[in-house]
Amino acid sequence: MDETLLRRLQSLEPLMWINPELGPVAAAQVPVRPDQVVQAEANWRALAPLLQHCFADLEPSGGVIASELAEAAELAAALGLGAGRYFVKGDHALPVAGSVKARGGVYEVFLHGLSLARELGLVAPDAAPEALASEAVRARFGSYTVAVGSTGNLGLSVGIAARALGFRAVVHMSADAKPWKVERLRRHGVEVVQHQADYGTAVASARQQAEADPAIYFVDDERSELLFFGYSAAAAELRDQLAEKDIPVDAVHPLFLYLPCGIGGAPGGVAYGLKQVFGDHAHCFFVEPAQSPCALVQLASGLEQVVNVYDAGLTNKTEADGMAVAEVSQFVAQVMQPLLSGVYTVADDDLFRWLALAQDHAGLQLEPSAAACLGGPQMLLSTAEGQGYLAQHGLEGCMGQGTHVMWATGGSLVPEAEYQGFLQKGRALLA
Template identity: 45%
Template structure:
């Protein structure tokens, strides 16, 4: 093995001993030494609350169109939002096997978002809508004051059919962008990596989306997508690795969560810390959500990313401070996991650098643990998630059982306040998984059930 970003593997391990465990695909819990106060961190970030507010307003403008073309969003007036629910039976079950989880345990059900059934319905759909709005305004077909339901017409579909949208995906981002783009009338191509599930490809094709399959991983699918878009003067590439638009679409989730907390009478302040656990692939979704949460709750929210043991790309990037200049494969980690949305070998440099002082830490979870949690959640709460979405559910267990997690609560002066804490696992996908596939997941989970 040659040098990686100027050092040998041995030198990297010497500087960062945790890498040795990561190479052995052991579960690890890392707390970020660069984590700082919200005020300090924001000095280095060029995005602001104003940008997130603009994104929120844009989604509001499109709500009349969304309500018309996706009847399942009518009840919410065309706003694509998910419920936040308590999971007390799951909490009890986990506590019977591990340490007590102090505080309340909640699940943010982005697994059940309308249209594409995953967190990607936030960023992916938002970026498509922004592009559609930009094109229509430039062509003098639309103004900000119009009722956007007028977009649901032959005239607009014909207009959008002159343009193409391209994306590279492991699955869920492709679903959200493919479904939304096709509905508007765009020519849309989704480049899928080898780990993308067959049912996701089939569903996209049934919606009129052009799916290109690649025998290699996510980075290659993105690269091919980028090449295709560059060749088309009317092509638009949605760049999961570097898109601030995607990022802002995700960030809108935070102010909506705050409203849900108000209704549920959940406090977040100095005495009531909030811990959020976000499954992480390339980083755009969890990064955008974490950024939004920090804008709303500032130093009272602690965000942790969760990655598969076989794809710890964000952890590797943050730990070494090399971000996208380094990949898990260079360290001999295979990037093979059933958590398909998280099967990413190289992280987003944009997200890593933006959040390097705002993210509390990263932990990794084995596929066995994901499956075990999957079936346990079904048995206790009757909630069905896809394997990758369970990465967040592992968070509180790891925080209370891992020495680094306990040290973090002490260092942040919240150890004595944990009985007032709220733990929120972000469930990123699952409601669109076909029944027979979900049943196979569940059966597999029973084999790995905790304590068996």
């Protein structure tokens, strides 16, 4: 990595990095295919009746796991943002798991349940997914385990989904995991293994245990294509929501997306889907904590060798527990290298400030990781790097017609006392 960039990262000052490898979508050579996004959308539709049966909070939507797209003009003004339209994509309030992780974890666990039931002959090979909603299937699933490594939210999503189908569920958590997430999992009947180590170590240990036992299915956050494509279907949802609001996306109406990044699966899957739907008019930026910019250090170093945030002299210590990841998924790094516009970093104190602004100016309950999305437009519009990006893509003249979507990835399930603590901290920092 460039020495100047390394020194800037080590100074912990928030910065924006523009990806020099970004190219046209049509020319991108990546290890996944656009038809996999289309297949994921079809799979979600097929799963909807079963999901509706399994989760009371999916009753109103007919089994569809989707979030609102809310215009946030007052919040944008409070953030000091100028021309353009600003929206929050409300995955913080997604049903089932209260975070973007519902899109990946529920998808993978339910597809696994379906293929296991077929393999065991519990349902006919061509049976519809609803066939899983039987006591006989649940009873058999009780001798199979679904395991996952997680900083918290993926564990919630996978654990809740696995228990809903009758599986035994084991979540391996890193030392950063918040106690309330551990408690909530245990209330859902999920077994929690707490590691005194970072996220990568928790995942490696869970993977090793699963490899030794054929009755354990391991949801591999670092490598799973199923998770990735579960997230990718969010792009079609956003396309329909923008169309409903008559918001065009084209060469003179650019769309900017700000996506919080941990291991990279959620923002990578969503961004890959968005690039298929909107092509080069979607400009996707990841956001990472200043102490955990794992995608940034990997992409800025090239993909020849694995680089983590410790190699860059950083600690991986942050209040944004969902993003406390030292090493990005190599699979996601490969996919994003030609598709990602850039990455910006955030200071923890700003996360709390934005969390408070989101509550006070838009009534949104976000967790610190999710609040990171709110810093994106300012970084794009006010840093030299952001302005350079706009100039390079000929976009300076059309920013008044631009749309910014800040992807709020989690928060509605944070317990009241914990959330009030975040809010007070944010308001005190703002005062």
